[in-house]
Amino acid sequence: MRFGLLIGAVLATGLLVLFTVELHLPGRVQTFQARLDECDAAFDAGVARLVAQRADQDPERRRAVQAELRRCLRPTLTAQLAFTGCALAVLAGATGVGYAAHPWWLIRRRRLARLSAATTPRLVADLDRLRRQAGLTRAPRWWVAPHRRTMGGQAFGLPGRRCVQLDAGLLLLRVTDPAAFRAVVLHELAHLRNRDVDMTYLTIAVWWAFLGVVVLPRVVLLMHPYLLIDPTGWTWRSATPVAAPVGALLVLGSLLALTCLVYLIRNSVLRERETHADAVAAAVDGPDSALPGVLARLPKPRSPLGRWGTHPAPRDRLRAVRDPSLPLVPRHWELVSAGLPAGVVTANLVLLAGIRIGLDPRLGVALLALLTGPWLAGLLALTVWRSAVADVLAGRPGRRVPLWLSGAPVLVGSYLAGMFLSAETLTSGLSLPGGGRAGSWLVAAVLLVVGVVLLGAWVDSTARAVLAAPRVPRRALPAVVATAAVVGGAALAVWLPASMVSSGFDLAGGAVPAPGGEIGWYATVAAWTAPSLGPAVEFVYNPLTLPASTVLWAVPALLLVRAGGLRTVRRAGVVGLLGGAAAAVSGAVLPVVGRLVLPADVRRVEADAGPSYAVVLDNSVVAVGSVAVAVVIAVVVLGRGPLRPASALLAGTVAMTVSLAAFYLVAGPVQCLTSVREAPSPWCFPVPSSAAVSQTAHWILVQGVILAVPLVLAAAVPALRRYRRADSPPVPALREPRGTVAAVVVLLVVAAWLTWAVLPAAYDMWLRPTFG
Template structure:
């Protein structure tokens, strides 16, 4: 039987490996963690804690509710002032100097590693054992085959019995160390000897040397200078914290921090192993390309014994921690490098978790120094999304490229995205960002959004890659790879921005309706909606989620590029030949455009139905403002989104491939056509009796007025159409899997026409949609720059009136009052008592003089200080106990009036009035004594 000819080996260099991006992600994670841990350590060593300020504000930590930190804290500004006073961050240069020290230590260790390795192995120069220069000549031939510009330095470790070699140093000055056993192998297996040397030269050619030893140096510095000191301090803190009265409320955060350290160690080590393991396989493939004998990797020829499922799972888990793959895996990669293009679950999970940890820790550092403004927040979101896109996006493009070029089934990417999203959600659970006092977030269901966003992200990247591989005619796919990754990065940046600004607070159980309320009031005026406060409350709750999405500056551009970038694929002449038979060719665009036309007609009918329904409840002309107009706009927006979602669902259910891309394009095109009809119907409002909505008489409304009326809901419509399209595509795909006509028979793949006429038609249709999408996005964004309220954290908004505190236990009340006294109240009391003593000393001096003449230079300073003290007391937090607060407020009022009278009397040089004012200050002192006794009673009463 004639054996089938072997298929040509797939070139793994068709798409970059992406290991450099994974290395950057690893370094960014270590730097962010070092900065966050340093701040925590410095604050811990200075015994400064912000919890006392929250306790002083009346926050009940014993309730175990995260939302209580915000709901029972009506004085955020006073709390922040307390935090700035008792727990100020270290000077910024301390943190900068520490990070610089870590970088310098890494560089020093990196430079010292080659000398240390050489000294540890007691290596000798190659000339010491190669007296006839045969090895040097053979090495020179291998260097030429590897196309290296110059030969590396070669040393020998005679004591090493293994038959391997190692390269160390850096890319420009590498050193190859040959083990003694390898020199012995040269005589018995010269081809194996050459294979080992070619493998090490491949590391040099691929630029692996520097990145490998920088990774090793960075990990060791991070372990020695950051992780171990922090762990030692935290264990001491943990042991002492068990005896703390607030241990029950502090336990979740303490345990999470311990889990965070464990996760960080595992995360960094696994990411490091993954990078190094991938580079080993790439070096093997490069050596094989240069003619290395395959048996050079045959360390053992015995087949692995049969193992059970549990043992195989254990072996796979152990393999994740190895920096070098097993020999059987390396040999398999030489014939089929599929493992290099398979997207494994663990790296995706690690990428998601690392992005969350980087984002949360950098946010904490920036917020500590009050640097977390909108632009820095957006920059952080883009950076985190860029790292994730670089790792996950490149991996998915590689998988799709390998599947298409090797005629295999293209993966959907959804499973990869689920692992990515699970990593992002898991990262949140080990940080104190979405959960503080509790074990789980107040709204844990929001973490599911992270998982779904990860799935949608990977699904879109996979389909975009599949689409462009069927149309691109260039010699390299790097241009379209870059375009696809940039679009995906922008989409993920919009999500990270929304999540870090709003989603985090929603997860904590904090109602975030301030942005929606402000947007409504700015658009419709304070008076129109203020007349209906109950209605305003209902609207703000309903619109809070929607407006919070559109309020992010990156949202609308992200939506635009997510369907414009794939749409551009239809504007070039598609590739033909080896890609098309496996379904990589472009599907026909006319199906999408036809669906958009029918969907647009459906939008027109839906808008007409909305107008007809509102016409039956049309109020008098004077009342067709405010809520009525808002109802009109909301109903129109909802109708357009629903029709677009139905259009996307039908198209995705009928499409055989690229369902998500086609659903996005069809849904957005449907909305554009629907908006055109809406403008026509709104402009002729009043001309058709059943459709009269706002106007009563027929008159043509200028486009400017119509645009002004609907620009507020245009952004919401576009954004939620994109979300609905993703959901519809998922539903259509599920329906397609359940119902497959002609199951078991291959269905023909329809492709876009390649003729000149078909190309012109496609370019015209795609160009019109692209221009419309970009134009609307630009116009709405320009308008939003002046009208969009700045998204801000709920904790920075002072309510109009303090909320009524919830009842707390006697023990909790004692803790709160004690914290109030310890974190500022006692200092105010001591200041007043010191001023009283100064006034008493001045009066005694006047008595010694035998008259009523008082030295104003002795009286004026304490009176002025008491006046300032009362101002500081009014800015400080109220006493958390009602009776003590009443006494304290009486004292502050009396002291304020008496101190001001004292200063005024001094200015008038009225001695009697000065004495009267001093008497008033003394009465305030008596009230302070009463208030202090009450505070002490409350504290002692709580045990």
């Protein structure tokens, strides 16, 4: 995981720097500016032509002009992408060369001598015996460092040619303290057993390649901006810190912060391998291992910064030996090191993700979120899972503040900090969440924190239920991480485009009905049964919404199918049926009530100035279904038993399905017979289109989930301590009722059909502005 964070941090910084370096090529700035002026002039002419033809309000004509601008700008990015791709290839090549050359470099620099059975038979025999004790089937090559007096060693080498270096002081320790010698050698063999040698030297190679290919060229070009144009024409006044001190300071500060981030992640990889090797070596050596004594004699860090070096403090290593579950315990800084690179990548690429590559800006930003969202959500899921595993192994109920709750603001804060930390953001002032408004930024950040908290609570609940099962499913962790990645990507693809504009998360009521707008309560009902809920419409017309909500309840149920998972599904389904039944009754009553309390002219007149009574009635029935979904979700989450987040979504899905049936099979016919027409229609059971059914289902579910969030958060604060204790393991049950299995299959089929039916509307919203 840490190695993945390192790669993400390197790519985040490298993309920023390499795009900037490309502009220093001869003639590149002039070509870029000329193309930009040409495209701006063509765009202005196209807009003026639309205004002259009075077609500026035609969405198709406006999209055509914008598409022409994107096509005009596309060649400017093609050169940048080609240069950046070549530079990244150089970075990867330098990393590969550094990794492949590390055995040669270590042997040559330290003047190592090969140990063989011919020269030192007893020593090689002892080492081979320790190798078998460590569980290695293949013996490494043994080397001695004759000029190193320290009592240590080092594992290195390429696949198939592993090596272990023994210092000269360690060989003396074999005579004076054989137990300590055995502990040190087993520690080095544990590196081979843990398979961390490749990752260790890849980490070191990535760091040096990053400095040489990314950091050094940017610093040099900052001091000599015209190096690639006029290498000998440097003057002190031409240096960027002198010519533009504020911009240079921002760039240097951003580059320094990101370089420090890469350095700290690199050191964390190296530290973590040491603690894991200590734990394995102590376990192999047995209860009488001398490793704790060896670790206790190690020198302590001379400064507080020593704890961030390449080796952990002796105190931390001793704790890992005594409690093997400690290396599993995640730390908040891991979330920081995940969020910062993702935020930097987002800020650096958000301007390029749209207009420059020929995409509608909203689509480009959404596709970018589909890359960073799974990264963040997957690492969050892995971190929360590790926290649950560590608690289970240690036999403790968990932290006073669960990681999924305390880690959410840390992850979101680091992600947003990464967006602000980017030099592209600092120098341009663009790409900021909230569109530059502090209030909008705060709303966007709070909503993202809430979403991360809910996803983390789902992972924690699922992990604890799975770990408490009689038999832990083999693919439980990949399934949970993959599910969280899918959900995180789908949610961030909606959140990120909305966060880039100041009105992205505005909440407003619907239009005033006409006629009937003068009736106060009727106008209020019309306004708040068709509200504008920020990006809710983008969740509705989205093919990822229903699959994401479905896997959140289906994956835990299927993982625990032999440990009561479907019994939990059945209980949640009953609650959902009750909520849907209440919505069905309300849907039948509302048209009758409307006929009794509203005048006939209000109910029977169609108007263009505002929503008609039929539209208001339909919106009211949908709103009742959404309230039913919200209530059943809150009831299940705040109840008792395992898998409450997953069960709540299942109950909401069942309530949505029943409410959808009530909308078309109950409310529609009753409305037709009683409220709208002067005379009842001879046929009040028309067959609706699949697209209309799918959109109605999405509206009920999305609005219901949005309404459930404040209910759950308000009631969950006093019940937070009870949350962990109530997640008892499912009751073992080898056979599940056939009706429950059939109901689950039906729900999955319905979700698949509704997802398929929403595809045309989703294409109109997301893809038509780009592809027509």
